[in-house]
Amino acid sequence: MTDEAVTAGALEGRRALVTGAGSGLGRSIACELARHGAETILVGRTRSTLEAVAAVIGPASEVQVADVGDAAEVERLAAALHGREPDLLVNNAGIGGPVANLVDIEPDAWDEVFRINVRGVYLMCRAFAPAMVARGAGDIINLASVTGKRPLVGRTPYAASKMAVIGLTATLAFELGQSGVRVNTLSPGPVDGDRMRRNFALESARSGITLGAAEEDFVSRSALRRMVTEQEVADAVVAMLAFPAMTGADIDLSAGMIAR
Template sequence: MNPHTDLHGRTALITGGGGPLGRAFASSLSDAGARVILVGRDEAALADAAARITKEGGEARTAVCDVSAPESVRALSSQLTDENVSLLVNNAGVAGPVKPLVDIEPDEWDDVFAANVRGVYLMCRAFLPPMLTAGRGDIVNIASVSGKRPLLHRTPYTASKMALLGLTRTLAGEVGPQGVAVNSLSPGPVRGPRMDRNFRLTAQLTGCTPEEAERDFASRAALGRLVEADEVARALLAMLAMPGLCGADIDLSAGMIAPA
């Protein structure tokens, strides 16, 4: 636990809570004293993540929701009227296709923006009002270093993450004066199943091996490696320990944005 981050008495809602990064966020926030609500589409994955937290003495609740669907988010909000959510971590998202723009179908493009941008808008729209009434709260949007530098064959993903940075900064200006801090956290490639999938698709597209695709990608970072989920989770806690942080984007990419 970060000794400077005490979240006792606060309830944190994490979307994409059943995935590796969502689990890491939930575990770190729970260790810091927060009650956590894990939200996602995979009920079994959510239940497993919550069980691990409760086994370690934390408080966890799960709720199934498709954040890209307005009716699903409305149902989630109604389901959680008994909760005082003061920390929203918008982590849910999809990687999208790995192919040249001219080969991407409109439905593929729309699916990425629905999850990565509309989902954040819908969740903020649903859970901001109580924070504004209370005059305090935190929203952290999980963006990506890919929203700040080119990533070939991933146009819908990079465009969606650039859009998320704009959403974050603008919303921070809207609600900051009312006591709600909105920031974004931009990880570099996080080691795990999603990046393994991307490396396999890149290998198929370019004719290299997945291992070569990973080495090439990691070589673009100043530290020459991917980042780990627990490193990103620790960065989230560090952000919450900085009460003056608002409208900011924190880069945690092992130096992926550093010039080559």
């Protein structure tokens, strides 16, 4: 993605809300949705990063600061958007959490991962699904991960939280399906970017191996022996919207880290 203004496209007339939109996957997803014509609502905890993304997208974007794991803040967000609720919700906000063996993870650190990664998805769906139901149409795409579908030593809270999102999605798809609302999960594999670089550094420190060895060990688990890119994940979000019969699905985008 470049910092040039994005252009209109196939999603004209849709209003998309993307959480964690100030950086990384959220930034790429928001810009790709906007490039295809969607009006975008950028949600995150840091106004400056959100405003930088809004500057790239242009006037078809809006910044809303909120912590998705805080019920009061989500309620304030919903009130601010009353009457112009999104018909496309992308729950991308998430944190990696600690890198340590389970027995060495403090309860507060465990709880914080679930507060953002699972409670945040629950609160956002709870706040914005009713307007989709009333409209008789809408899409919710929850970002999960291939982590948890195969072992990743030292990442139990993250793995457990992302598998919880997959279960939430499957059940919510049945709750909302008869109302015309689709709910799907996108599960990326390792995404090349700042977060993975931090994870490699943490794994290097934890295990005593070099940074390069930590990256190679992780990437070697995929069939294509590479990470996926932020743009590929953003493209996948747009592609998922093109299948009217898709709901309750969990789409792996992992360069073959998961094969089934």
